[in-house]
Amino acid sequence: MKIYFCGSIRGGRVDVHIYRRIVKQLQSYGCVLTEHVSSSGLSDKGEDAADADKFIHDRDVDWLLQSDVVVAEVTQPSLGVGYELGRAVDMKKKVLCLFRPASGRTLSAMIRGANDNNLFMVRDYAEDQAEKVLEQFFSQLIGTFGAQSQ
Numbered sequence: 001m002k003i004y005f006c007g008s009i010r011g012g013r014v015d016v017h018i019y020r021r022i023v024k025q026l027q028s029y030g031c032v033l034t035e036h037v038s039s040s041g042l043s044d045k046g047e048d049a050a051d052a053d054k055f056i057h058d059r060d061v062d063w064l065l066q067s068d069v070v071v072a073e074v075t076q077p078s079l080g081v082g083y084e085l086g087r088a089v090d091m092k093k094k095v096l097c098l099f100r101p102a103s104g105r106t107l108s109a110m111i112r113g114a115n116d117n118n119l120f121m122v123r124d125y126a127e128d129q130a131e132k133v134l135e136q137f138f139s140q141l142i143g144t145f146g147a148q149s150q
């Protein structure tokens, strides 16, 4: 299974330790195409490459197209994550958004309001529940994948 993980980069890196935990758990379900998002070595300047922004955009849209499922940590607001989620909806990808109410923030209506409890799911969680929430989501997803392939 190919998994596209979204997390804030230029929107701010305060939650990178949580991204790391999430990506570690996601790697037990499949290949995480965007592992770099969880790297503590990556600052809020983003990746460094020649013609970086066009390269990053085109590579990430291509990875989104290839992905079987999209998981986004949406607590720290990020234009890039919002854009990725909009593109993922358009591609009819299965999406899980994770939000921590304990942050004191209110999630954008354009994310929470997109929840349909099917293709696009928004789940509130506490930091110490991250692995459990992912386990629940992926056990259902793997069940569906299995049923489809029979």
Ligand SMILES: O=c1[nH]c(=O)n([C@H]2C[C@H](O)[C@@H](COP(=O)(O)O)O2)cc1CO
Pocket: 005, 006, 007, 008, 009, 010, 011, 012, 034, 037, 045, 046, 047, 048, 056, 060, 078, 079, 080, 081, 084
């Ligand atoms: O260097 C980067 N590399 C990269 O893969 N992204 C993608 C993946 C993240 O899920 C998302 C973060 O967007 P933003 O930088 O606007 O917070 O965009 C974004 C940047 C910088 O904008």
